[in-house]
Amino acid sequence: MQAKFKEYSNKNRYSVMLFGLMILLLMFFSVTKGETLWSLGTWNGIFIQFPEYGIMTLGVMFCFIIGNIDMSFVALGDFACIMAVRYMAGHVTEDMATGQVVGVILIALLIAIAIGVIGGIINGVLVAYLNIPPVMATIAMQLVWLGLSTALTKGYAVTGVPALYTEIGHTMLFGFLPVPLLIFLIIFLFSLFLLKFTTYGKRLYMTGTNLKAAKFSAINTKAMIISTFILCDVIACIGCMIMVSTMNSAKADYGTSYVMRVILILVLAGVLPDGGMGKIFNVLLSIVAIQIIASGVNMFSQLNSYYASLIWGGLLIIVLILSTKMNGTGIKLFKLKKQKM
Amino acid sequence: MNNAMIKRTTKRTEYWIFLVLIIMCVAIQIASGGQLLESSTVVTILRSMVVDGMFAMVCLIVMVSGGFDLSFPAVAALAYSLSTTICVNMGWSETNAWAGFIMAIVIGAVLGMLNGWIISNFKLNTMIVTLATQTLFIGISMGLLELKEITSKLPLGFRTFGESYLFEVKSSAGLRSTMTTMFIPFVIICIITSLVLNRTMFGRALYAIGGNETSAERAGYNVKRVKFWLYVAVGATCGFIGMVRVCMARQSIPKALVGQEMTIIPAVILGGASIFGGEGTVFGTICAVGIITVVSNSMLLIGIDSYWQDFFNGIVILVGVTVSAIQAKRRNK
Amino acid sequence: GSSNSATKETTKSSEATASDTSTGKDAPKIAFVPKVMGQAWWDHVQENVEAWGQENGIEVIYKGPTEVDAAAQVQIMTDLVNQGIDVLLFSPNDPDACEAICKEAIDKGIIVISTEASGMENVTYDVEAFDEAGLGGFLMDQLAAQMGEEGKYITMVGSMTMESQNNWADAAVERQKAAYPKMELVPDARVADDSDAEKAYELTKELIQKYPDLKGILGTGSFDAPGAARAIQELGLTGKVYAISVAMPLEVKDYLLDGTLGSVALWDAGVTAKVMLNLGVKLFNGEEIASGANLGEIGYDKVDIQGKVIVGQGQIAITTENVDDFGF
């Protein structure tokens, strides 16, 4: 039994660590702010909040697994949303029937997704064909999209989101399931399916581990990179469209703070931008853990929101160090040091 | 012999970057109707290169060793805001800038030690480690310590130091511009970086580690120690640079530098540093910082609408990295 | 002032009576959400909010996003609303973005009061130190007076995506078109300084290089005037080029004294915050507010209520005369 657990925890050390982390966090907040933590409202808030960046995280996860990084997804998503909202604002009139409005919304969503596809293709071509390091390519593209949005909107928020669309972000299905959470779950299951059960997923991990070897194994790595960027950016655009429904408008710089948060979540989950690594369940755990910390910090009136940063950074360091120790490399390094001294 | 040397030179990235800089300057000079090379504009551009240029040196030296530092703005910000806050809270309103500098350097070194300790002791991706410490340092500065913006209460010594200048120039229109004293630290840091990288065994160790870490270890370098002291030195330098910025801008804003890494790192890569380590020169980096500064400081002059500036910046970076990527590909063929 | 302490008395007593009565109302749980944490402007507000809390014995949660990001701000508001508060006070980065969460809050029976967001629908009240067009016009009036009502000028904002700063700048341009026909907006029209005095300084030099006959810079961010003034001073253009913006008094004191700046504008956001707090408590205790009500702070003793918007007379021009009166 014990041996089995040991083997399991060796294989899934990130899951074990994240579970432990979650339990510690919940225990801590239960002891200090038990009443607030275990109220319906708090959990309601947690489940309403994480879907928008949680969805983006799932998108960027694909990029990380294949060994790329995307810094442009929020800027691109904002641009896509601006176009979509402009379309909605221009085509929805007061006297429209609900069915027509739904039609307009669907077209707007298609516009957003199409822009996501275009953004993904551009990123992919820059990385796969021009061999630009992904960090650089996507930082530049981030500026490009941000600049385009700013120029188009003169920096103002674009309003005129139909009421029906705004409701999406605030409706509780069956009285308990927020629609954004539902969409998150759908995308989560879709990603899970892609990663675990399809040849795409298998190729994704293999390409991320060794691109050259994948190429020599008759995998179209260029197509893999481009399709992964498309997937990532489309999912990110969907995340941004959910942001639109909660924010009732679109703007060039909505959600800019999500870029670093998404990277933080992925790294905490053991999905490193080196590629080929990471489990989607850990990403889920990590998303929830990050949100619990943020909401937890907000329960203390005397702690300002930067404490969340403090805790995120500290935890990430601890998790990183623990992960190398479990790898054996950490322990070995210590031994080497001792003997040398 | 000479032919070989010319061939070698033209193969180098910094050669191309330098050409691009010159061509860009000429183009902007023409497009802006001769306004770029106006003495006051030149002085302003040199001035705005100071802080970015020094950070680029720090970034370069880390990249040469095969690392990737995201935390340097956070280190600088925490170091200078803590240092100025201490000065203000101790009531040293008249204090000399040196006190602040020394404190910031010490704080920077301590923060660098954390980076150095983690990076040298655990085989971890430096980008991720510094992402973590960046987040942590921001949390410490604004959360734990609740450091505030300091503007009007900034000690007099800091302001005087920031206002001091080397010389002044007058433009054709009779406009007076001053060359800040802070240009000297910039030049010194560039020279020191260049000397360290090229003329010391420590610098060669950085190239060696960036090129092949195991080989460096086998060649007899104490890689762990080199890395540790690298990050300590980088931290200390960041503290120093942060204080330069405080004096120049006459304000200490704990958040001012956050996100700066996203403009500095592209510049350093543009200048020929490789994200895989072992490559990069001071000259190339300065040229690249020059390009970025000249472009962003002359957008108005060449008539680019303010709303389009981000877009234009993005395109410049994109073109720059594409050129160097294509060139690298050709070189490897 | 005396009216100030009087309201305090009443608030306290009404509270005392409230807790005695069978309705069993405790002190309200109040949260204040600023645009961002850790900026001098909002630090000043925080000090005022904390001071108010101490005076009235009510704990106020002061919590804002770590970045000027509407999404992050909405997340914090969501947390607070869901954790159960009675009064939500906030200054939105983006008013539209907050509508949805505010509606939710109001549906939960929370009193929602905003500031710098006169267009918001889903609030109980919106408190403004001045009306939006008012500040832009006010800045323009000041600048025009210094420029002699003629010459070229440009507008400057902290960033192109800051809604309220853009609004004020637009209002200023409107004002110029209506009242100062001899003044002219240069083709570049608007520049952004990334909320950084150093960048404002560089921009100003560049602008003067490009437009040698530029005479005025109208900024709406709090870093604009200090940065511009430094450039004007260095270029030796004091008295030839004028700059104005919203600014913290002590930051621009030197420039005001040596004449580089004629004046800057300010409203005390701390006072506005206190007014919001007072209003929140009043509403919580079931009081009705009508035009002409006294909200207990200077400039708000006879407020004007238009629909949901409560407008005070809070904007102030800072000149050499009153620069020392504020202590910040």
Add this chain to the structure above:
Amino acid sequence: MSEYLLEMTEICKSFAGVPALEHVNFKVRSGKVMCLAGENGCGKSTLVKIISGVYSKDEGEVVFEGKPIAKITPAEATKLGIQVIYQDLSIFPNLTVMENLAINSEITAGKKLVNRRQWEATAKEALSKIGYHIDLHAKMGELSVADKQLVAICRALLFDAKLIIMDEPTTALTKKEVDALFKTVCQLRDSGIAIMFISHKTEEIFEISDDVCIMRNGKNVYAGPTSELTPKDFTYYMTGRELTDDHFVAKNISKEPVLKVEHLSLKNKFEDVSFELRKGEILGITGLLGSGRTELALSLFGLERPKKGTITLNGKQVKITSPIMAQKLKIGYVPEDRLTEGLCLQQSIADNITLSSLKRLSNSFGLLKHQDIIDDASIWKEKFSIATNDVNKFASTLSGGNQQKIVLSKWLSNDLDVLILNGPTVGVDVGAKQDIHALVHQLANDGLAVIIISDDLSEVVINCSRVVVMKEGKIVGEMTGDKISEDNILEIIR
């Protein structure tokens, strides 16, 4: 002082509890060449790293020049006179030849500053030791493997080395370069330096060594003079079994060629190459480094685009533009560098084996059949006797030879007409080599057309029914049947 320069007694070393070396004993004499031999993963490199101070031993005694050495760092080892040329050469690809040559001695000298002139002098001195010429300012990474090897040797000679250890220095070299290297080794030996030489190639060991130490599973099974051994004993000691090297005899060669290459040219790489390949045949392609063999193979696999010439497959002229297309045309390619081109080390063995046949192992919707993947991998594990108990383990847990078997299975699990093997047994021990050869023979006899590209002439001779020799991008000779011998090939190459 004893007659032995280096004495290792009862050396033990384990990694995270797994023993890599158990009670190893051997001695090295001054002015002699000692060969260390053994299967992949038997601990040779580990032993070397213990001598040079990269690893520290758990137990045992190392005596150098009569003095016991307890703890040692790489720098101290250098000072003692121990120089190692590691398996991966330990060079700095981003630095120049001059810097690569001089940096080690500068570090050892404890220098703090860089003196360019001094460095240049040092570098020149190093090159002069074996009279080798190369541009001092060339970037190391741009040199050919052979040049890198020679630079590494020059660097080692700079020190007053008493013992030079070479860890598999010949894997990347062709016969001609190996000969040059052996000449240098003899020179060094004659000047009184002890050489420790690690190799998998039996002929080489018998050619060069005075003493030999054979290891198996971390223990040494033989240590003594080479002259007392026959090659047969030698392989027996190494593998623990009798090996018979069967020459390949093509049994059923098809009439029509399956692959026909005509006048194929790739700029700067190869020119006007023509040959035919039939089913059941094994074609060997050999030649010097840089003769364009690899590019030729890559052209057949769609990774290079030859400008001129034609490729005809089963009677149909084809243009191969990508590996995907090559796979569709039933061409498989096993790359020369298994670590960078062949394997995803941090993924499971099963995933690696099935990587290029995922289409077959999934249904029409692209859904994976997980059980089939495991089954498929297990079949290959059995067939190739891959040394692992679980195909779900990472590929990185295997030794070099077993890793090579994975790369082979990856392509063999496809339905192929043509299989191209580039250096199929580079760095693979004799036992595993035997297994691989036997399998290739069987495949050919079952009707596969095989191309083997190799530097190892004996490998070419044993396995090929026809051999093509390339030189500077052109085919300079072809031979079949009895004509195939090492001497004949060498004659053409020279």
